[in-house]
Amino acid sequence: MVATRRSARIRNIELGVPPEPPKPAPAKPQASRKRKPSTKDEEVEDVPKGKKRGATGMAGKLGKPTVNKEVEDPSPEDDVSPPLEAPDDALSILPAEILQTILENVNHPPSMIKLACTSKRYYALVMAVLHKRINVAVSFWAHIPNVIRRLEPHLSIAQKKQLKREGKYKGQQEKFSTRLDPLAVPPCADYVRQMVIGNIDPGKKHKPIVLRYLEEVLKNLPNLEVIDTDELTLSMAENIASRKNLKALRIYTFNSSTYETIETETALPLKQLGNLEHLNIQSPSWSAMVTSDNDILQSILLNSLSTLKSLDIYTSKWSSNFLADWENQIKARNPKAMKQAHDFTALKSLSLKGVRFIEDEGPGLMQSLTRAVDFLQLRELKLADLDQGKLVFFKHLEELFSKTEKGTVQLRKLSLDMDADAPNSMAAEVQLEGIYRFISSFDTLRALEFHDYNKYNNGKGNNPGLSRRIQQVIVKHRDLESLRFRYRGLSNIPLVSAKTLRVLTKNLPRLRELEFCPEETEMDALTLALSHAKNLTTLMCPYFHSGDYQDRSIDRAFALLEKLIEGLLENAGETNEFAWEKSYELRRVFARWREYEIGSDLKPRKNMKDPMTIRKGTREVMCQDLLTRDNSTQFYYTAEGKWVDEITRPMY
CATH class of the missing domain: 3.80.10 (Leucine-rich repeat, LRR (right-handed beta-alpha superhelix))
Known part of the structure; x- marks a missing residue:
């Protein structure tokens, strides 16, 4: 008969042997980072073909883990993660200030967002640019949801809920996370530096809710x-x-x-x-x-x-x-x-x-x-619609500027209202003489702008043009780079003749920007005069009288552009291989409300018409109409912000 098996513990109790104290559990070895063995230290085991190693491998897995005694315990210094590799893309080598300036001139938010997703550094830079300005306006109640979507990202959850109780509109956030602090202001509010609020007129019933959103947003902008x-x-x-x-x-x-x-x-x-x-x-x-x-x-x-x-x-x-x-x-x-x-x-x-x-x-x-x-230290002076005492004021400026030493006058940009409100051009010149004397008392201007000069009421047949007196005043400032004649309305505007234009372009060699109303019956002579302005980059002709205004099939803006470019091509001089960029600096032409880009090799652009080619003989140049065909409606609820753009640009 086979003896019954008894456990060692029961046998020891019967024999009176005291039990052994429990052994402490073996210390768990510290996990060390895996190191890839070098090729020369690695021993390669020859395994005969067909021999299985599964049992040995399994035994190694189930057996007691062994610790390599040659490998010392890792020190805290070894646990420090290795330094991140410096990015090697083209933008990363630029200083942060230059990179931010570049990003501020990128007018394509989708591309900016894609860049922000590439790294934390770019995310911080891009978010600061995208949220730099809040720009809203509303003139119709249906655009209120768009304004709300622009403003809500800068509000806390508590503010959003409170505004929703005051009025329910589309565009408001529906659900809110319970894990977020309801009083916390989103980080993007700290990025806002500029805020432009245009006309708010969605109707008497809806205007209060828009103003309430603006009030709450202004509370959250500490860096405005x-x-x-x-x-x-x-x-x-x-x-x-x-x-x-x-x-x-x-x-x-x-x-x-x-x-x-x-x-x-x-x-x-x-x-x-x-x-x-x-x-x-x-x-x-x-x-x-x-x-x-x-x-x-x-x-x-x-x-x-x-x-x-x-x-x-x-x-x-x-x-x-x-x-x-x-x-x-x-x-x-x-x-x-x-x-x-x-x-x-x-x-x-x-x-x-x-x-x-x-x-x-x-x-x-x-x-x-x-x-x-201190008018002598001003860099820019704009005077318009002046009332009683303006002649005395200009007399004071004339005496002040004429008596000062050369180099003391700092004025570089001057804009004047030249509407004399006189029955004819002769009477207007008498009233404007005080302004002429002031402009002639110094010669430091770089930009000169006249508003409503010499408007007449007798029709096109009595066009007064530009008087000899104003031509003398203008050419005194030989370093002039910008000359503009601007008008309110499209009627009774004096036309600039080819003779006058030749005087201006000949005596103003640095002229880069010119705005005037051309006498289209002298287009050939006008283009000849323009061909002498070698530094001219921008030409503006917002007022002209070509074509029949009742015939809508005629593109009068392009017709004027075509005449100008053909004349410039013809007067470009003799060259074996003509290239527009070698003959002229002109890159922009404004005709009425249309803007064109001029160049030899223009590429098609998204949402724009394909570039057109204008030829004269064997010479040609391409013109791109910059009028977009984008059906975006953002301008309905976006303010202009021109003043903000002006003051944020570096001054003289």
Whole structure:
């Protein structure tokens, strides 16, 4: 009979043998990083053909793991991950400042988003560019969802829910994560530096909700530097005044749709603003913001004496004395400042429109303005729609500029309203003589712009053209690079003859930009005169009288372009192998509202017509109509933002 098996533990208990103490569990070996053995240290085992190694491999897996004694325990230094390899793409070698400048000029958001997905570095750079500006406007209630989609990414969850309770619209976020802090502001709000608010007029019923979105967004923009707005509420004014980094402000105080102006109580918080670099107040009607009774505009100016670089004021003659009692205000703030010759020590650009310099009672604007502004140090001056006292003002400027030493005048850009409001051109020239003398008192201009010069009311037969006096004034500035004659409307515009154009192109060798209305009966002579302007890059002819306006089958813009280019091809000179770029610098031509690009080898572009070829004999050049066929409707709910573009560009 087979004996029954008994366990060793039971046998030891019967024999009285004490049990052994439990052995401690073996220490788990520290996991070391796998190292690929080098080729010379690796021993290759010869395995005969057909011999299986599965059992040995399985035994190795099930058996007790062995630790290589030659491999020491890894130290903390070994656990440090190796440094990331530096990117070797073409953009990574550029400094961050240059790369950001390049990205800011890329006008294709889909490509920018693709670039942001490639690395964390590019993500940070691209997001800062994409969210740099908020640009909204709405003139129809159906566009409110588009505006909401642009603004909501900068709001917290709590703000979105609150606005949704105030009014439900398409475009609002439907669901919210429960894992996120409802009071947390999205990081993209910190990237916003500029905000442009255009006309907000979706209707009386819907306008309040759009303004509420704007109010809430302004609360979340701590780094805002530029604000350009056509709308202002008390909450918006308080948030704007609290922005410590604000450098530029533009406000349009009059709503042309509702004929309403910003109330005084609404704009009062703006008195706290200071240290601005750019200020633009547009108030075509009477506004309490401009008048001295409330001191809103004057307080901002007094708080920005040493920082203000550009000042643009558009007001009516009834509220134009925005510097009333200026000397007493300066003396009350800082008596030592009265020793200075001028108050705005950093001002480089001044634009005045609609003001009058002499009041019927008491001192007018001129006395305070000449004290506050150093006109000799200005780089840019714009004057338009001036009222009472403008001849006295130009007389003062003429004496100031003519008596100064050479090299003291810094004025480079001048824009003047030349509408004399006279019955004929002879009477207009008498009124304009004071302006002519001022322009002739110096010779430092690089850009000169005339508005509504010599408009006439007697029809095309009595076209006055450009007088000899204004031609003499223009050619005195031989370093002129930009000359523009601009008009409101398309009728009663003086035409420039070929003889006049020849005088201008011959005496202005650096001319790069030219705008005028051509006398089309002299097109051959005009193109001959233009061929002498070898540095001309941009030609603008927004006003012309060619063709029958009732015949819509004629493309009058392209017809004018074709005449101009054919004439330039013919007058390019004798060359064996003609190339447009070797003969001319001209790259842009504007005809009416159309823009064309000129070049020898233009490629087709997306959403544009194919380039056209213009030939004259054996010579030819290509022209690209830059009018896009994109059916995008973004311009319906996007503000222009031209002023923001101007001040963000480097000044002279």
